Amino acid sequence: MEIRLVAALATAALVVSAVALPGTGQAAPPPSGTTYTNPITDPFSDTYADPAVIRGKDGWWYLYATSDPLVTGGPFGNMHVAKSRDLATWEYVGTIFDDENKPAWAADASYFWAPDIRYVDGQYVMYYTVTDTAANPDPWDYTIGVATAPTPTGPWTDSGGPVLDPRPAPGGGYLNTIDPALFADDDGSRYLYFGGFNGGIWVTELDETGTRAVGEPTRVTVADRYEGAFVVKRDGWYYLMGSSANCCSGPVTGYSVYTGRSRSPLGPFTDHEGVGMNESRVGGTLVVAQNGNTWIGVGHHAVFSDVSGQDWMLYHGIDRDDPWLNEPGGVNRRPTLLDRLDWIDGWPVVNAGAGPSEGAQTAPVAASELGIVSADPASGHALRRITGTLTRGTD
Known part of the structure; x- marks a missing residue:
C-alpha cells in the first residue's frame, strides 16, 4: 500500500x-539549566519597584516599573521598561512616557506609578497611577490612567482621560486610587482592582473598550490594610493578593504579601481560616514575607506562568544593608526579585514557604527549546x- x-x-x-x-x-x-540571582534588575538599576511583566508576541519578555530614578542621582523616569529572552538577564529599554507623549490631563508635577501591563484585543494595554490631575487645584488627587501601544515598548497613546475620577475622602483630600490591576474573566468581563491604605482595595467593572469604569465600585478589603492588588483565577477560585505594611521605610520596612479567595471576582475574599479581608478583624493568608536573609520589605508583586506552566512571582524588595539611594534623599532602593510561586493545599506561597531567595536559582522556562517563534x-x-x-x- x-x-x-x-x-x-x-x-x-x-x-x-x-x-x-x-x-x-x-x-x-536559552538552554535548560539557566540560572538567575536576585535582584534580577541589578545589572542596570539600583531600584526597579512595582514590577509588571508580559511576554511579547516577538518572544521577548518585558518588565515594567514605577517612576523612581533607575540609579542613585539619576532623574525620575516616567515609568520604565526592560527586556529579556530568558527571564534571567535583563537589558534596559527606556521610559514609557516622555514630555511629548505623557497624558495632557495629568498635572505637570504628577508622578506615574505602578504600571499594569496586558495584551487585549490585539494591542498592549497599560494601566497606571496618576498622582495629580490638572483638573483639581489640590495635589495628590490620585486616579488611574490607561494607554495602548502596538508593541511592548510603544509608542504609547494615552486614552485622553482617567479610567475613573479621583475620589474625595470624607475628611478632606483624596482616597488612594492607586495600584491598578486588570483581571479578564473567562466570559470576557473585565475588572479593574485599585486602591490602597487610604480607602482600601476596590474593584470596578470596565466598559468594552477597557478604558472607562462602569457601575459602582465594590470595596474588597478594609480601608487601611492592603495595596498593590493582583488577582488570579485557579480551580474556580479568584485569589486576591495584596501587600501590607509600609512599602518604603528603609531598613525597618515590613512589606509582605497576603491573599484571600472567593468564588466571585467581586468577593468577599476570605483567608484559609475563613476570615474576610474586608472585616475589622482583617484576614489574609501569607504568600511571602522577609525570612531573615538580605531581603526585607518584599511586596507589590505580579504573577505570571512560564512556558512550562510553572507560576512565578515578581516583586520588589529592599536590601537591609543598602536600603536607600544616596541621591535623591528619602528614596528607597527597591530592585526587582523573582521567585517560584507554589500552590500548597489550595493556597499560593513563595518557594514552598521559604520566602525570598538568595544565591543562584533555576530560572523559569522562558521559551521552547524548539526555537518556535510565536508570530x-x-x-x-x-x-x-x-x-x-x-x-x-x-x-
Whole structure:
C-alpha cells in the first residue's frame, strides 16, 4: 500500500537543544539549566519597584516599573521598561512616557506609578497611577490612567482621560486610587482592582473598550490594610493578593504579601481560616514575607506562568544593608526579585514557604527549546515541510 504525504510535520522528536533562528533577528532560546540571582534588575538599576511583566508576541519578555530614578542621582523616569529572552538577564529599554507623549490631563508635577501591563484585543494595554490631575487645584488627587501601544515598548497613546475620577475622602483630600490591576474573566468581563491604605482595595467593572469604569465600585478589603492588588483565577477560585505594611521605610520596612479567595471576582475574599479581608478583624493568608536573609520589605508583586506552566512571582524588595539611594534623599532602593510561586493545599506561597531567595536559582522556562517563534511558527528549523511517500510492505 502506498500513501502519499504532503504535510507540515514537526521535528520535535529530533530536536534535543536550542536551534538558531536564521533570518529572524532573534537569538535562539536559552538552554535548560539557566540560572538567575536576585535582584534580577541589578545589572542596570539600583531600584526597579512595582514590577509588571508580559511576554511579547516577538518572544521577548518585558518588565515594567514605577517612576523612581533607575540609579542613585539619576532623574525620575516616567515609568520604565526592560527586556529579556530568558527571564534571567535583563537589558534596559527606556521610559514609557516622555514630555511629548505623557497624558495632557495629568498635572505637570504628577508622578506615574505602578504600571499594569496586558495584551487585549490585539494591542498592549497599560494601566497606571496618576498622582495629580490638572483638573483639581489640590495635589495628590490620585486616579488611574490607561494607554495602548502596538508593541511592548510603544509608542504609547494615552486614552485622553482617567479610567475613573479621583475620589474625595470624607475628611478632606483624596482616597488612594492607586495600584491598578486588570483581571479578564473567562466570559470576557473585565475588572479593574485599585486602591490602597487610604480607602482600601476596590474593584470596578470596565466598559468594552477597557478604558472607562462602569457601575459602582465594590470595596474588597478594609480601608487601611492592603495595596498593590493582583488577582488570579485557579480551580474556580479568584485569589486576591495584596501587600501590607509600609512599602518604603528603609531598613525597618515590613512589606509582605497576603491573599484571600472567593468564588466571585467581586468577593468577599476570605483567608484559609475563613476570615474576610474586608472585616475589622482583617484576614489574609501569607504568600511571602522577609525570612531573615538580605531581603526585607518584599511586596507589590505580579504573577505570571512560564512556558512550562510553572507560576512565578515578581516583586520588589529592599536590601537591609543598602536600603536607600544616596541621591535623591528619602528614596528607597527597591530592585526587582523573582521567585517560584507554589500552590500548597489550595493556597499560593513563595518557594514552598521559604520566602525570598538568595544565591543562584533555576530560572523559569522562558521559551521552547524548539526555537518556535510565536508570530511565525513555520520559521527557522523547528518546523519544516516534508513531501514524499510512505510505502508499507506486504507479507
